[in-house]
Amino acid sequence: MKITILYGTETGNAEMLAEDIQSELENDHEVDCLNLSDMGAGDFDPSRFYLLVCSTYGDGELPASAQPFAEAVAAEKPDLSAIKFAIFGLGDSEYEETFNFGPKTLAELMQAQGATQIGERIAHDASGPDMAEDLAFPWAEAVISEAAEAMGEDA
Amino acid sequence: MSTGKIAIVGAGPSGCFLAQSLLKAAPELEVDLIDRLPVPYGLVRYGVAADHQGTKAVARQFARVFDRQGAEFHGNVTLGADVTLEALQGAYDAVVLAAGLSNDRPLDVPGAALPGVWGAGLITRALYDHPDAGTLPDLGPRPLIVGNGNVAIDLLRLLAKQPEELEGSDLGPVATDWLTQSGIEEITITGRSPAAQAKFDTVMIKELAKLSGVTIHVEGAGSSEDAAEAKKIEAVLALNGHATGPRRVTFRFGLAPLAVEGDDHVTGMRFKTDAGEETLPCTSVLTAIGFCADGQLPRDALLARAQDIEAGVLAPGLYATGWFRRGPRGTIPENRADAQALASRILADLTPDPAKPGRAVLADLDARVDYAGWTRIDAHETATAPEGRVRAKIARREEMLRRAREEES
Structure with a gap:
């Protein structure tokens, strides 16, 4: 399957996880990994499955590298009805009131333009005992096989 | 083959993000992080609050700078006492001051x-x-x-x-x-x-x-x-x-x-x-x-005659980043952006001189702690964490040095 991993990062933790997911997947798939700051609102390709990895920063805001993308999507309103994506959030439950607001905002933005979310939005907790990749690798595998079915491809 | 030798003084977040950025763009560089403490990560270990472990998660990125990207850690090395700034400038193609502001x-x-x-x-x-x-x-x-x-x-x-x-x-x-x-x-x-x-x-x-x-x-x-x-x-x-x-x-x-x-x-x-x-x-x-400088480096004098302080250039081959350059403002990610910008500038300026000895200038410092030494300290601290704690920090320098030298059995 052709996959693009898009990450929104502030401290680099989401970038590191995105690169780890790419390494994990690239034996079996054709995988690109791109910072959301380098992604235009009109750059989506329906033949690819999009894996979004996004943190939250400050008081529940999108991380810096995702903000220009979010503004562009909101302004340009691209038709994403043929686009399928899944989303993985990085958060910190110390800040419970805004825990994983960044990825939530991003997912809602994609859906508002008609994109279809595959699977549940998963959230890693930096204050919890798990390593992000230990949650993200099984998540990626699961959403890819679900997407393959939906897109009529072999996972 | 090395395309240049860079010493970064201070293995805190700014220094580590700089090394990460440099090695991402130019993986064959020799990048050395020098710290006066036997342990790396500076503010992440000693400034970020003990109950903000999520914020400390950036240390996982920094660990990779050493164990995957090939940077070397030279801990327990004090600039001025163990090696002079001039000696570093003589030995490396570029020297970066990322010592933070701790007082x-x-x-x-x-x-x-x-x-x-x-x-x-x-x-x-x-x-x-x-x-x-x-x-x-x-x-x-x-x-x-x-x-x-x-x-x-x-x-x-x-x-x-x-x-x-x-x-x-x-x-x-x-x-x-x-x-x-x-x-x-x-x-x-x-x-x-x-x-x-x-x-x-x-x-x-x-x-x-x-x-x-x-x-x-x-x-x-x-x-x-x-x-x-x-x-x-x-x-x-x-x-x-x-x-x-x-x-x-x-x-x-x-x-x-x-x-x-x-x-x-x-x-x-x-x-x-x-x-x-x-x-x-x-x-x-x-x-x-x-916060202000601890006086171990002549920060005021260096900044006063800086060639381009906004770009982090103090003098040809001598740079500054993070709080040491910016003053005591800005969070870890803001200093990451600062370090990334400086990495581009250093790579653009870099004219490697193969005759420069690089890390050989540190070779005689017997009390140095390398990255393997830190991993032994780290392993001990996490293994001995009591109930309700994620780590039992070693507080005394002598014990850090002893743990760092202990051979793994």
């Missing part, structure tokens, strides 16, 4: 030298088991915090916490006992600015709403037409009346320090207010009003 900016009012006045950095270093920290002082029942930055809020939160609220932190037994037995009845926190312009992040204020043993009063938060300022005021006001326990916390704003009162010990702090003057009684004063 407390002194409170410049009469009485600031009275016993009972303590810098926030001095207290937090002792709380976080920094090897050069002194012992934790007795604050008495009514400490007063001067300052409204995130460090002031960290200090307030830790002083206000109940023992069970420290679960999951890496706070050591001495600090834990000190907090548990502090006998603190009331904490007052004062800011020079109105709440609207306070330097703390809103999210730091919201976190205080989780405190389980306090009664919070907010006085004089004011109002603002500006949306961001209004949000900040709203967050502070939301704490007013938060009552979960007997320890009183009072927020005061618009108080400009005039003098610390007391004969042989702090008894109060006098402020200038809109209405005139006001003295708040207290048993200790904790100053959290910023």
Whole structure:
């Protein structure tokens, strides 16, 4: 399957996880990994499955590298009805009131333009005992096989 | 083959992000991170609060800079004492000062030298088991915090916490006992600015709403037409009346320090207010009003004659980044962006001289701790973490050095 991993990062933790997911997947798939700051609102390709990895920063805001993308999507309103994506959030439950607001905002933005979310939005907790990749690798595998079915491809 | 040799002085977040960026763009570079402590990560280990383990997660990125990207760690090496800046400049194609700012900016009012006045950095270093920290002082029942930055809020939160609220932190037994037995009845926190312009992040204020043993009063938060300022005021006001326990916390704003009162010990702090003057009684004063250089490097002189301070260029082949360049402002990600920009500049400037010896200049320093040495310290600290803690930090330098040298059995 052709996959693009898009990450929104502030401290680099989401970038590191995105690169780890790419390494994990690239034996079996054709995988690109791109910072959301380098992604235009009109750059989506329906033949690819999009894996979004996004943190939250400050008081529940999108991380810096995702903000220009979010503004562009909101302004340009691209038709994403043929686009399928899944989303993985990085958060910190110390800040419970805004825990994983960044990825939530991003997912809602994609859906508002008609994109279809595959699977549940998963959230890693930096204050919890798990390593992000230990949650993200099984998540990626699961959403890819679900997407393959939906897109009529072999996972 | 190496395309250049770069020494970074200071293995804190700015230095580590710089090394990460340099090696991402040019993986064959020789990048050495030199630190005066036997352990890396600087502020992440000794400045980020013990109960903010999520923030410390950036250390996982930094570990990869050493174990995957090939940077070398040279710990327990003090610039000036073990190796001079000139020697580094002679040995490397580029030298970067990323030593941070670790000393407390002194409170410049009469009485600031009275016993009972303590810098926030001095207290937090002792709380976080920094090897050069002194012992934790007795604050008495009514400490007063001067300052409204995130460090002031960290200090307030830790002083206000109940023992069970420290679960999951890496706070050591001495600090834990000190907090548990502090006998603190009331904490007052004062800011020079109105709440609207306070330097703390809103999210730091919201976190205080989780405190389980306090009664919070907010006085004089004011109002603002500006949306961001209004949000900040709203967050502070939301704490007013938060009552979960007997320890009183009072927020005061618009108080400009005039003098610390007391004969042989702090008894109060006098402020200038809109209405005139006001003295708040207290048993200790904790100053959290910023940081300055520790004087080990001639920072002022270097910055004064810098070639292009905005770009981080002090002189040909000599650079500065992070707080050392910017001053004590900005969070870890802001300094990441700063380090990334500097990496591009260094790579553009770099003219490698194969005759430069690089890390050979450090070879005779027998007390150096390398990355493998740090991993032994790290493994020991995490393996011996007691119930309710994620790590048992080694506080003494000698023990760090001993653990670092211990061969794995």
